[in-house]
Amino acid sequence: MTTGIPGWVPVEHRWFGLDRRQMKPAVFVLVVALLLIYGWPALNAIVPWDNPTRAGDVLNLGDGATAVPPVGWQLEDGTLVSDRTGVSPTSDNVKLVKAGTTIQMTGASFNGTAAQFLDQVIRSEDPEADISAAPATFTTASGLVGVVRSASGSGGDELLAAFKMSKSDPAAAPALLVEVAAVPGEFQQVSREIDTFLRSITSGVNE
Amino acid sequence: MTVTTAATKDAQRAAIDESGWGARFKFFQPHNPAFWVYVIGVGAGAIGMIKYFGPALGGTYRLAVTSGIVFFGIYLIPWLIFLRRQNRYTAQPGKLLATGFVWGAVAATFWIALPANTALLEIWTKLLGPSGASTWGAGFSAPIDEEWSKGLGLILLIALAPRLVRSAYDGFIIGAFIGLGFQVSEDVLYAYNNATSSFGVGQLESSLFILALRGFAGITSHALFSAVFCAGVMWILGRAPGERRIGRGVAACLAAMFLHFAWDDASGLFAWSNFLIVVGPYLILMPLAIGTLLVVRRLASAKERAWMRELLAPEVEAGVIDPPLLDAVSGLHKDRRHYRKVVHSRHRARHLVESAGDLAQEIAAAGGQETERVAHARAEVLRLRGT
The missing domain is CATH 3.40.1000 (Protein Transport Mog1p; Chain A)
Structure with a gap:
């Protein structure tokens, strides 16, 4: 049960002042965003270049x-x-x-x-x-x-x-x-x- | 004085409760972790934006960036008018839509998509070679990075306004606004990039060229892709009773990503015909994208239309709204067109539909109670009906 006052978080749902009920979507967004921002560059760093120029290439x-x-x-x-x-x-x-x-x-x-x-x-x-x-x-x-x-x-x-x-x-x-x-x-x-x-x-x- | 049965009044209250219509949106929610993720995303995106455009604004490319901002700022106006008209049924508050727009313009672009696309494009170049990557790299990168980065904005808005964001149509409209923000931001970036490719010669002409090119292509761009994708996300999440359709949701998300891929890699898809490389995007992909959008919009609006009917049912029983007007205000384009014929006036039909929408809005805002504003909105409908 909530108190019905907007913005009021019941004590059993608080975690360091934050509303634990909205933690899941917030963490999901943060994790996916960080995966896209840092995951691709990390993968890019371990995939080597392998496209050397050869004799006869123009x-x-x-x-x-x-x-x-x-x-x-x-x-x-x-x-x-x-x-x-x-x-x-x-x-x-x-x-x-x-x-x-x-x-x-x-x-x-x-x-x-x-x-x-x-x-x-x-x-x-x-x-x-x-x-x-x-x-x-x-x-x-x-x-x-x-x-x-x-x-x-x-x-x-x-x-x-x-x-x-x-x-x-x-x-x-x-x-x-x-x-x-x-x-x-x-x-x-x-x-x-x-x-x-x-x-x-x-x-x-x-x- | 209205006379309604208890059953219709209960259904009305249930519709208000399920739809969350009338709930207010407050952006500043320091207790909500989603608020802080939003602030981090938009803050980091703003820093990325300043780093990207900052040197240009103070140097050679000032004209390209400022003209890009001005041109695409003007370009935004008809889009906002168009999307405002689509924000019907249990309409979303402007502040919520603006929050989505800013996420698309700043966080989705400069925080997520720009670094993610740069890395993924290079991975494709390594795997497919420069020639293969130039044909397929954009289409293999953007639908993943960009549709997801925009979709994350919707997830945050659900956490920020759980009562307001309920139906697939809510996702459709919010997605369109997030996509529009992304699109305009990307357009300004393209205007700048195009000027750099000519080393600063003819910057104004360059921005006008990008406006013409991207302006027309923008019809089937991020706003459309995101509207379809975010409607799909809402079907997967199923936040309104009876609206969980995982298969349909996945299909919508994949359709948005496929359309994005096809648009970006049209030269690869139509490589077998030089004619189609030029006209294929406009003759094949554009109608396909618009057709997909219309189907998704129709399916997504079903729940909202049902809510609207339940919300106004007591008013129909009381004789304030007649059944044809209820069909028009809760119906599709063809229903509104039919209503124009019923009342023999386009002008009058528009006024009546809008006044019925106002009444629904006031009833929702009052939580189904009788208030002065509800009474006034009802009186307006009756005045316009001439009864």
Whole structure:
């Protein structure tokens, strides 16, 4: 029996001032919520990555644009040409990881040059970033011209490369950003692979 | 003066007691553990929200976030008007629905779904590969994390208002409000994410694009999925006499999760036809979702309609409400349409149905007793009927 006064909890139902009758739903919600919030990340932590790039793999960057990934890196995001899946050049994402180095490729729509695109990226992501090196021109094996900037700090090394994915009409073409981040001391060990990777980027079959 | 039999008066009191209609909702309940779980969830969600949008509001993406909030704030208005109209029969108090909306907008999204989806999507990427995960990952993650995170809000509201949340229709309406909160919050997040994908170029156009895209698709989105899912939860719990239907409840929950999966993974489901990838969601999935919603709404409202009839039965006996009006106020859309034909006026029919609803509300609030407000509501019905 209750007293009938709203909010009044009979003494036999109290537990540290709380109404024990509502404990079950409250605990149920808390447990399920915590399972979703921390259970999936815990499971994720014990499931290993097992998607290494192999010799002959070619990344699909959309509209016929491609890149050849370094062999033995984990492909955590991105589509291979052999997957036969459609990729939009303005929204494609590629993530390659090896030890302490990550290569992230992001497609975007942008009107302007590769240098203007890189400026926009730096302005939008972190205008205060310590990107000391001056922009340098980078030309891929297929003749695609891009802009590269690098930065070094106590957190590691970073390289930013921007391309417009057309040799004939770069201003209106989709843009591609390649971000390489490495923990301290790691960049030198993978710099040759990264250079080869960047040089393998092509702008598409119709170019 | 009304004349009623003891049997109908007893049935009326039983309907008021079972439905909990007229009970008041008080949010601040420090003795209730569910209150503290709610506060923890919304508090942690608010912190997550500030962490997510905070840097954007003070930097490059300020326009994207503010325009997203403004656009989807305006977008919310017709939804609230629409859902208010659905909050009929033993209508839920606005404060309770607002509590559900906030859970959906803040806790379900930023406390639970965001971290859960991030981890589960990565698990699918590891298991299916990046290409497989991009096709199926969203549909294999969101129906689990998001439908459950929203459904937990309903469980908390049951614990916060056990007398008010009784029938499957209560779950249907509360679920719709929780889902609407989730939907609008997610829409603002999408407006922000879309601006970041173009590195801040054309933020206003980007928000307008998301408004057009998500605004239309929002017809069959979280509000619909949650309404179906939460009606299913109420059938499983069976909180109203004779309403425990575990099979039906599980079917409704699974239907909501399937619709969510199909909507998210339409490109995988229709991969065999480029035409269907584009139009399938609108020509096949949207009608399927709306059809499911209408069936669930009809089934869920049965108990509430019965309560409404019992609640107004003494008024019918007394001649205050005639049987066609009782059918309209306690019936389905087709009954209200029929009533419009009976009274030969859409306008008058609407007024009469609304005044009968007011009378039911006042009788419930008074616990079946005669009060000044009940007498006034009754007089209003009689005035509008012209008797």
